[in-house]
Amino acid sequence: MRTVVIGGGIVGLSSAYALAQRGVDVVVCEKGSIGSGSTERAAGGIRAQFSTPTNVDLSVASMAVWNTFEERFGTDIDYRKTGYLFLARAPETASALEQAVEMQNERGVPSEILDPEVAREHCPGIDPEKFVAATYSPTDGFADPHLALQAYARAAADAGVDVRTKTPVTDVLRDGDGSGSRGEGRVTGVETPDGRLEADYVVNAAGPWARRVAELAEVSLPIAPKRRQMVVVDPEEPVPETDPLTIDLETGTYFRPERDGEALVGGHLTDSDPDRDPDGYDRGIEFDWAADVLETASEWATYFGPESRIKRGWAGLYAVTPDDNAILEETVPGLVTAAGFSGHGFQHAPATGRIVAELIVDGEASLVDIEALSSDRFETGVERVEQNVV
Ligand SMILES: Cc1cc2nc3c(=O)[nH]c(=O)nc-3n(C[C@H](O)[C@H](O)[C@H](O)COP(=O)(O)OP(=O)(O)OC[C@H]3O[C@@H](n4cnc5c(N)ncnc54)[C@H](O)[C@@H]3O)c2cc1C
Structure with missing residues (x-):
């Protein structure tokens, strides 16, 4: 065949x-x-x-491979399991997260709901006053x-x-x-x-x-191409390498640690065009977008004060469905x-x-x-x- x-x-x-x-x-x-x-x-x-x-089932089945990737493929993919931390500002968002955690737990995922103050144990730089709830799962992370x-x-x-x-x-x-x-x-x-x-x-x-x-x-x-941008930032305060990938669901901004205190910062603020030509889009970042995303992140994460410096960035395409x-x-x-x-x-x-x-x-x-x-x-x-x- x-x-x-x-x-x-x-x-x-x-x-x-x-x-x-x-x-x-x-x-x-x-x-x-x-x-x-x-x-x-x-x-x-x-x-x-x-x-x-x-999506949870696809993740669980995929994680079985990611967890054993080096044994299977002989390559260290720099898989860092520092977790994902989702943050909710509105009660409706918090309640949707709670329902999701219940469903995830039924499928064997060790996610949990946290008070934002407690969430700081995982990510010390967040401002807990901005949020009403958080969810965290220690088996989430990122690889190269x-x-x-x-x-x-x-x-x-x-x-x-x-x-x-x-x-x-x-x-x-x-x-x-x-x-x-x-x-x-x-x-x-x-x-x-x-x-x-x-x-x-x-x-x-x-x-x-x-x-x-x-x-x-x-x-x-x-299926439509949607342009997404991200930047590598040298923050005012170093982002600990143990921090999770942390997302403010309401503003859509997120960051995760890189190495040596740097962070990758992104978000879906100004970059949506479902009819974009996948061959002819701008692969660089827009200055206004970068400034906007960093300012938004600085409002809820102390790392990204005014002395933060954008080192480089790029854009790519999501392939999105309705x-x-x-x-x-x-x-x-x-x-x-x-x-x-x-x-x-x-x-x-x-x-x-x-x-x-x-x-x-x-x-x-x-x-x-x-x-x-x-x-x-x-x-x-x-x-x-x-x-x-x-
Ligand atoms: C900024 C950004 C951040 C992201 N972060 C994450 C993340 O943290 N986690 C995550 O899971 N995903 C993330 N994604 C999404 C992830 O990159 C994609 O979902 C994934 O790479 C899709 O892989 P793919 O093989 O389907 O597509 P692609 O990697 O796009 O591969 C498709 C290939 O098809 C080729 N092709 C197209 N047309 C033809 C043709 N006619 N003939 C021959 N070849 C053709 C193209 O050249 C291309 O190489 C992110 C994406 C972006 C842009």
Whole structure:
């Protein structure tokens, strides 16, 4: 059985690796270089504190891999488990966090609700007066996306995957009805500038380009690129390396420690444009955005006083869906979609790759119940919005 995976980001490579492990002949087509999409621009956050059961299950299944990554792949990905700390200002936000923690605990996640004063034990720099509640989970953390991606790329190649960079997929082929019109039947392969590749399955792991790739197969998917920026800051007060990734849910600003007291700071203040062209966006930061995000962070975290200095920054693209949850399914016969991860695709890649392999080899997913991630939710109206968006 042959599968073509479109996209050499972490989702595509994790899928290719899992498929090869299950005995599938795999070709990865990547139009640029490995990681040239969103993966190399991610913050590396890994957490189980989500508000929907499916996202928590994807996290738990992925963490089983992240926790043993070095043993499995021989690469230290600098996984630092300092936890995630969510902070709520409004009672409604606090109550949503409480419900989420209850659901997370039922699924084995050791998250807890904390008084903001107690939360300072984890993150001494927050101003507890600003918040009414916090949640913390000690098994959350972050790792280096570049190292993880390269490890998957190596493991995939070692398992026999044919990884082709500078190979854009220009068309996705489907069986016709014999009338000569463009086919709407089973997917049969892809076109590339180097020629046609026939395949039993094609995987759309094209991240922010996934809507365009779906269109090549005459499929419409609600996945939009959304630009996100982040900056590395030399703060006025050093951020302890033991601090969690800390988020003020109401302003959407967050930070996490880097090394030597520096911090990575981000937030969704001024940067949303769902129709952005994934090939032609500004990869640098806007000064106004950086000033705004740092000032907002300084209002609730003492580290970021006026002497803080922005060292560098970058922008990347989230691939967002209307409910901030991925689409993971066989969309039409032979076409598996694994995209629209809405800012959590790095951390969910290990489980996603295995599920893609299950869909192709077994015909159904068993690692996690992914019914909630099928694209028909947008027609039937049963979508459940992910609340804990960072
Ligand atoms: C600023 C920022 C911070 C983030 N922080 C986090 C975080 O803390 N934790 C987390 O889990 N996630 C985070 N994310 C999200 C994460 O980066 C993505 O969800 C994840 O990288 C998606 O991986 P992917 O493989 O689906 O997509 P990508 O890495 O974008 O890979 C898709 C690939 O497909 C290729 N491609 C597209 N079209 C074609 C074609 N026609 N033919 C061939 N190849 C094609 C592209 O070149 C690209 O390399 C962040 C994202 C950004 C931008």
